[in-house]
Amino acid sequence: MVATSQHQFLYALNPLAKVAGFAPAMVLLIFVRDLATPAAFLVLACAVILVGARLTTRLLLLLLLALPVGMLAIGVGFSVWVDAALVDGSAPVVEVGGWTLYSGALAIGFATALRLGSIIALALVGGLTTSGPDLVRASVQQLRVPYRIGYTALAAFRFVPRFGHELAVIRAAHRVRGHHGGRGPFARLARGWGYVVPLLAGAIRHAERVALAMDSRAFGAHSTRTERHLVPFRTRDTVFVVLCLAASVVIFFVFFPWQLP
Template sequence: MTTITSPVPVIDPYAPTAPASAWRFLHALNPLSKVAAVAPAMLLLVLVRDLATPASFIALAYAIILVGARITPRTAALLFLAVPVGVVVIGFGFSVWVDAALVDDTAPFLQIGSWTLFSGAVEIGFATALRLGAIAALALVGGLTTSGPDLVRSSIQQLRVPYRVGYTALAAFRFVPRFGHELAVIRAAHRVRGHHGGRGPIARIARGWGYIVPLLAGAIRHAERVALAMDARAFGAHPTRTERHLVPFRSRDIVFIALFFAASATIFIALFPWQPA
């Protein structure tokens, strides 16, 4: 009796991410739609100087991420702990560097001896910190739900980026995890051979310096293999190529862009101080 076995599944690292449920909608959107939705708001945030506008964009970005993205507990802790703490630290840091002569007509916020921190300086510092936090939060809308290969692939298909450039970027993207794997192998080989080099910061720097040459040699060998493989497959010999994985731009992407534009316009119209103080 002949037994028929099922084929072994092959994992394609370049395959698009698995489709998400309707509830986690950000993963199902085209990567370019997420970039197009947040890019105008990120550019306009550079011009604002108030506190309410960037704070509202941070809240909007957090709401979209919580509703539409699959996030791990570590990512959630980063969003709700690291980003607010960073805003507070950066805000006070910028406040200290504000020229006191520009805000000495405002109420004192903190006084240590002869040094005074005015409330106007705190407002300027936190306005700058909130702008940076809002830009970072908007970037996370696409950054947490888009992989590098998907973004490159959609740029080739929708923006007509030459595939020679796009797939060269994909090959470079694959270098990053490969470097991590090769570094782990080199470290294991050094430990087996007894090349510990002692402890302390100087010993760590010396060990790191010893990893550079093997990593560069491995990178050169890998780049040569990739170049030979691409040349053997006649990569770049034709103006176009057939795509194996498609990343379509659908009506849901247009709806997401339109809704985000509407929310952004509402925030700017309602909160931005159009009249100078």
């Protein structure tokens, strides 16, 4: 697992604990229509990430810039598309000719934006601090997911960065040989087709090597398989799940208006 300090506790938790802790809240947030409940979960998720994850410039830009800007764009966009007949009883905010933006439309739009933003932030708690191999190992060891499915999916997932590396190598080879081409759309299309064939050939060769390596290790020959790296579910994982569920219950009972829209 990823080495971490005592102040970055999220990296030391079992990946399934980070999923189970906030999964019920993420499902229930789909049906929430108020502003306070998703806002409270958004604050909670950001606080957990800022306290328990390694603070980098990329992480801060994601939480403090990209996520708010995205929510603002979604809120404004959904507000504009709300049917005015549904909210014409609320106060008008903007009037342009025969079109009026009502405060009720803004409330609906930004409630949707907050709901989506809070779900994304809760997903980032585990997504930013969990590696793909650890998630697969935890699923196989704790959830009893067949290792044939887990490690096959992991092998397929690892094709993506390899494709990126091979594409960079192919582009570099084209530049070395002077295959710059023009700058028009047809030139770009021709360059793209020039990348496809070697990229597919490299993918086929890599798939064959992976298949041979898995066969040589008797992958799939037995119903179970020994694990070199264990991802145990410890007491601290249980405590984290209980605390997350308790916080979710408190937020729903304190902020959520218990009435149908």
